Amino acid sequence: MRSEMKALKVLGQPLRRKEDLRLLTGAGRFVDDVKLESMLYLATVRSPYAHARILAIDKSEALAVAGVVDVIVPGDCPELDRPLPEVLEPGTLSNPYCDLHLTNPHHVLARGKATFQGEPVAMVVAESKLAAALGAEAVHVEYEELPAVHSAEDAMRPGAPRVHDANPNIIGHLKTAIGDLDAAFRKADFVIEERLAIQRLASMPIEGRGIVASWDARREEMTVWSTDQVPYRLRDALARMLDIHYDRVRIISGDVGGAFGGKGLIAEDLAAAALSRRLHRPVKWIESRSENFVSAHARDQYHDVRVAARNDGTLLGIDLKIVKDVGAYNHYEMVQTTNTVNHVLSHYKVPAFRAEGWCVVTNKVQMRPTRGAGRPEASFVMDRVLDFVAARTGIDPLEVRLRNIIPAEEMPYSNGLTYRDNVAISYDGGDYPRMLRLAAERLGYADWRKRQADARKDGRLIGIGISSSLEAGGVGPCEGARITIDDKGRVSVYLGVNSHGQSHETTFAQVCAEYLEVPYESVRVVAGDTALMRYGYGTGASRVGVNAGNAVMLAALALKQKIRALAAHVLGVGEDDVRLEAQRAFVASDPDRGRTFAQLAQAARANKRMIDLGGPGLTATEFFYPETVTWSSAVHMVAVEVDPGTGIVGVLKYAIVHDCGVPMNSAVVDGQLQGGTVQGIGAALGEEMVYDVSGQLLTGSFMDYPMPRAADVPPFEIEHLVTPTPKNPLGVRAAGEGGPVSPPAAFAGAVEDAIGKRCRITRMPLTPQRVFEIIRDAK
């Protein structure tokens, strides 16, 4: 499979990004930049209550607002009288662990009762954005407030009110086990039990969601501009709703201002398309930041963990019970909890492990994945466990890790678990002990231990935290790439995946330049339009680099083969006599006899040799289907100082060792790592969606939801290791999640270590107030 491995010329280089010229000069094209003739604007009326019966909706005053074209309530628009599609349709589960998955129909507009604050209740279309907003304010809804279910514990209490009348509050269950857990607990020198919680937070890209839907009544076709991360899913959903062939729906997603897991199909997408067809006018909806705060959240999972260990610091067994609060609706089956189960053992050997998980509905905003999707929870559990074992045994936390870590000689390592694609998990290379030692070296671990002891004498609180992570990425089913060469020798690469900052135009041009052996400058990557490729499976789950990257490589190799065959025919020699170099095919024994790629592209238009080369034109399309996922790994180490007076956590040093296989562009990989790490720091030190007991969101703006700012970010000591994976021809692994996964666990360890006094940090985030309380309670 790796026959093409060679010294790389273009791939991996930190080349300047092709998308930058456009984005730096204000010439990007985001959905809000789309303005069409006679366009209407959509606004949503949202429930102010977390849980309330809808007794009546009066739209008369709204209809009287100047500029309002229509007001839609349930029953007004038959296309909208259907639930939003599930990301994984029930009955098509591949999840090896999940044995219960109930789906509560999630209607575009609330039916009978609202189940979270912010749920769409009615929609208004108007001639202007302002008229739509004023119309929405003039819709009068009569509610009868119901008691809200505000936490997972609350939801599981006997006699708790039901979020959805038709189903119990527990809507998902999974379990799995490896090894003999009972024996592990019998043999244990000690047992640790704790509840560990990761908070509710959100992806929070700087651009919100948006859609422009434009129905062409003459051609009976729908064109949509969207921020969706999975445009083909939106295409298929709209085609189903409109009951037309999916080829009649075209989704364009030009520039998208970040997504991180949160930008998927929502109610307004269906509404805008349905209303555009009804009214024969384009309909635009742009989410405000306030709406974004109540549209989709992430994480919110707690873990009851029991650990059996020995006095020498080795782990014998882990018994894990997981509860995830999915809010009012869940469209992702138990994917994220499954990810937690499959990443929790991390870089370590655990002979016996049992996991059981529940998904629970509450009267809060629906759950979506965000960067890491279950993995930060996993690392938080494992690293907390290792730190507790260190505290209990008196062995240094670094040493405890080295005593449990998987040795490099045991790669590829199987831990007995099964990935959610139903393939047995096998870590495909990497040297975890080396990564850990290297991170310690880059941090100056031994030195910080000395400084910590010295600082203690002066009453200063310094601590070190360690976290390791894994990232199974590159999940299938597949991606495709089409490469064409025109008769000037220019190269286009077409993809079925869109980009929201991942630098696809740059990295995939590098793959193409490398394997088609053409200049980087001559390659243009075209994507973000479902008219280009028949299928695509979305930019998320760190899957695109592996899937699309390898598809581009395969297409480049296929195209070279086609060029060789055509050149042989044109030059009248055998294919083995043709050499390709500098965008030219020539006879090996007579290099002057040859044709440029441009000339061959011209010839390929009508030459009959193309009959069995796939038809006219120098073009090749290939799809890459991975066997299963590939595993990236990272180690984060942080030294912090905690201010006992304020509870503020300051970073003294932050080191990261990261291995995502062959990088496509080292600067892009570094950027993914740094940006992700800062998102993780936000999760560790401040970000949290806080609700009161009546289900009202208390953190609904950037004022209350503290995302990291420039001054909050430390410099990072980064070491990139390159262990190519044998699982795909390019040798690439996923690069999106080595950053965000570890910071919560690393900061928890560091702050606990700084405070000392046997305090235990068990939940995130570590806001100054919470740290202050921990210090106070530890006294």
Next chain:
Amino acid sequence: MTTKAVEGERHTIQVTVNGKRQAAEVDSHTLLVEFLRESFRLTGTHVGCDTSQCGACVVEFEGNSVKSCTMLAVQADGGRITTIEGVGSREALHPMQEAFTECHALQCGYCTPGMVMSACDLVRKNPSPSEAEIRDWLDGNLCRCTGYNNIVRAVSEAAQALASGAQAGVKSGA
């Protein structure tokens, strides 16, 4: 708010946008950012929030960076405005833009115009800012993709390039 607010009062204002003097009709409640995006189709100025906190909408007004979502269009009457479209062009990037691409200081690019506009204002006022001053100055500009360090490095490199006489379109030599 009552429904009558739709009929805001109309005003004619004179503004110089990216060096071009023009007159325009605006409603009294139109925000400067809406005015720039809708009336002039200068869509490089972005909107990332509704509480004046993200900085995606920063433009230069009368020599100062301002959040254009926080000003009414009528308040700009008689003033000079520069948006990202007036800073440099694809053919001739401003040294700040040059430094951003060189330092990989953008990913999705949504925060980028506001970042560049804020950063340009900083180096106009403080030609050799320290790292801490840069971080402090960018407090009103949120970026969710990059983690900021490359942005800070870009601003610092652009300041050095500008100090050594770089102009738009002339490579900083970085």
